[in-house]
Amino acid sequence: MRFFLFRHKKELWIVNDPNKVPKPRELLLQNGKIEILRDKAEVLGKGLTIVDKVTRKKSAGHSPETRKKISEAMTGEKNPCWGGLTPEHKASISRTMRGTRRRDANPMYARRHTWETRRLMAIKASMRRRKWCVEPNGKCHLVDPLTFILPGGWLWGMKYDPYRPQD
Numbered sequence: 628m629r630f631f632l633f634r635h636k637k638e639l640w641i642v643n644d645p646n647k648v649p650k651p652r653e654l655l656l657q658n659g660k661i662e663i664l665r666d667k668a669e670v671l672g673k674g675l676t677i678v679d680k681v682t683r684k685k686s687a688g689h690s691p692e693t694r695k696k697i698s699e700a701m702t703g704e705k706n707p708c709w710g711g712l713t714p715e716h717k718a719s720i721s722r723t724m725r726g727t728r729r730r731d732a733n734p735m736y737a738r739r740h741t742w743e744t745r746r747l748m749a750i751k752a753s754m755r756r757r758k759w760c761v762e763p764n765g766k767c768h769l770v771d772p773l774t775f776i777l778p779g780g781w782l783w784g785m786k787y788d789p790y791r792p793q794d
Contacts, residue, residue: 630681632656632664632671639668642680761787 633640634653641664642648655671658664661681668677689697703709712720730736740748758772763780765787777783782791 629657629659630661630664632668634675637674638676638678639672640678640680641665641668647680758783759785761785763787763789 628643630641630643631645631648632655633642633645633648634655635649635651639655640648640652641661645652645654656664656667665679668679726732753771756771756773757769759767760770760775760777760781760783761767767785772783782788784791
């Protein structure tokens with residue numbers, strides 16, 4: 628079923644039969660989902676009257692019983708993603724993608740990152756290597772384990788446990 632959004636003078640009409648709208652009229656949008664047309668009418672309808680001639684109201688979603696049926700129908704081996712990709716599917720993806728990022732097909736071909744972007748990438752990379760360490764009083768610090776020397780009594784992690792064995 629198709630739904631239509633028309634403008635007629637200072638009104639926006641939402642109908643499922645275009646002949647119900649008085650002339651002159653201007654078709655703004657047509658769609659199979661009434662919710663999309665109603666949302667669009669709210670956006671476009673500033674200062675205009677919205678005339679909604681469709682009796683079907685917005686659905687509240689699936690009922691709990693329906694959600695349970697859908698869940699049971701997609702559980703375990705019945706789920707299309709169950710067990711991961713087959714080797715044939717992986718090979719097909721590999722064949723399709725092979726060579727798609729070479730030379731001028733690569734989005735970064737003949738470009739350079741700006742200094743600001745390079746600095747941000749360096750900061751993010753250093754953050755990925757960081758680890759938490761904790762003082763004996765419980766205060767946590769995020770440090771680089773390659774350059775930071777763990778003081779006596781401090782532990783790796785976010786919680787201080789005096790009985791944890793030292794590494």
